Amino acid sequence: MKTCRHQNTVEAFFDGEAKDPEWVEAHLADCAVCREYHSLLSAVRNGIAASRQAPSIAEPQFDLFMSGIAEGIERQPRYSFRGLWAYTSLVTAAILVGLALAFTLFPANRPVEATEIQAVYTDYDGATVDWYPSDDGSTTIWIKTAGDDLE
Amino acid sequence: MTFLSITLVSMALLHSDTPDTKSPIQFSYWAAQATQENRKEPLFDPELNDIRKAVADLPFDTYHAIKTGKSEIKLLEDKEFPLDAQYGLHVMPMEKDANNRIKVDMRIMETSKAGKERTALAPSIMMQPDKMVKMRGLKLTGGGELVLVVKAQ
Numbered sequence: 001m002k003t004c005r006h007q008n009t010v011e012a013f014f015d016g017e018a019k020d021p022e023w024v025e026a027h028l029a030d031c032a033v034c035r036e037y038h039s040l041l042s043a044v045r046n047g048i049a050a051s052r053q054a055p056s057i058a059e060p061q062f063d064l065f066m067s068g069i070a071e072g073i074e075r076q077p078r079y080s081f082r083g084l085w086a087y088t089s090l091v092t093a094a095i096l097v098g099l100a101l102a103f104t105l106f107p108a109n110r111p112v113e114a115t116e117i118q119a120v121y122t123d124y125d126g127a128t129v130d131w132y133p134s135d136d137g138s139t140t141i142w143i144k145t146a147g148d149d150l151e
Numbered sequence: 152m153t154f155l156s157i158t159l160v161s162m163a164l165l166h167s168d169t170p171d172t173k174s175p176i177q178f179s180y181w182a183a184q185a186t187q188e189n190r191k192e193p194l195f196d197p198e199l200n201d202i203r204k205a206v207a208d209l210p211f212d213t214y215h216a217i218k219t220g221k222s223e224i225k226l227l228e229d230k231e232f233p234l235d236a237q238y239g240l241h242v243m244p245m246e247k248d249a250n251n252r253i254k255v256d257m258r259i260m261e262t263s264k265a266g267k268e269r270t271a272l273a274p275s276i277m278m279q280p281d282k283m284v285k286m287r288g289l290k291l292t293g294g295g296e297l298v299l300v301v302k303a304q
Binding site: 113114115117118119120131135137142144145 | 204205207209248250254269270271272273274275278279282283284285287288289290300
């Protein structure tokens with residue numbers, strides 16, 4: 001793409017800020033590159049301005065527009081499978097949320113496992129060891145020694 | 152919404168069915184010198200108030216604290232609790248089962264005045280959380296019995 005070192009000056013001219021507008025006009029007449037650049041700037045500005053314009057409904061279309069709205073309001077709702085699926089999903093979701101809360105708030109009752117003495121060892125000669133549960137839920141381990149004192 | 156519910160259900164199921172098998176256990180112990188002194192009312196040192204009910208069925212009416220304590224112990228960590236000059240307690244939590252019971256290997260070691268050591272009592276217990284286990288029958292050189300009450304959770 002060809003460029004001209006006066007393009008910045010052309011930009012300033014385009015924005016109405018050129019120090020010497022007459023010189024820029026003369027340059028535009030001579031320089032094809034700057035002329036094309038000025039045209040591009042104009043096209044961009046026009047495009048932006050066009051996009052700012054709100055669409056309007058022409059007067060002849062207005063009645064048609066309003067009748068469309070009225071038709072939409074008065075139309076009877078059609079039976080829709082989409083609605084059925086939405087309803088089913090909602091019910092399913094409610095059940096699952098209920099189950100989730102139930103599992104969280106009331107965890108499954110586990111079997112009550114009591115304390116269990118799995119093995120007992122002693123170095124005492126002749127000693128016996130018994131164990132038994134007590135009424136308060138504790139467990140007693142009772143070693144009965146036979147006077148086997150450690151020296 | 153449905154996805155959220157399924158996630159909640161999954162989390163709840165995991166939460167309710169997966170036992171905590173990794174975290175350390177809280178271990179409490181109360182070692183007492185128990186004697187029968189024909190008192191009208193049983194006598195407990197204040198440190199032993201927590202075990203009054205647990206030892207109510209034992210044939211003693213006087214309990215003096217030897218050592219009490221509470222400690223956090225990791226699984227497979229062997230922790231020692233010296234009780235007095237005669238006895239010491241070793242505790243090693245082995246595992247937790249699906250019902251949150253804790254398997255604990257314990258050793259009560261006896262040391263003689265001459266420095267000899269032997270295993271006085273070494274039970275391997277699957278303990279129900281918050282339920283006490285009491286050990287009795289070991290003689291104390293100062294008279295009476297050693298009553299050792301333990302709890303793991």
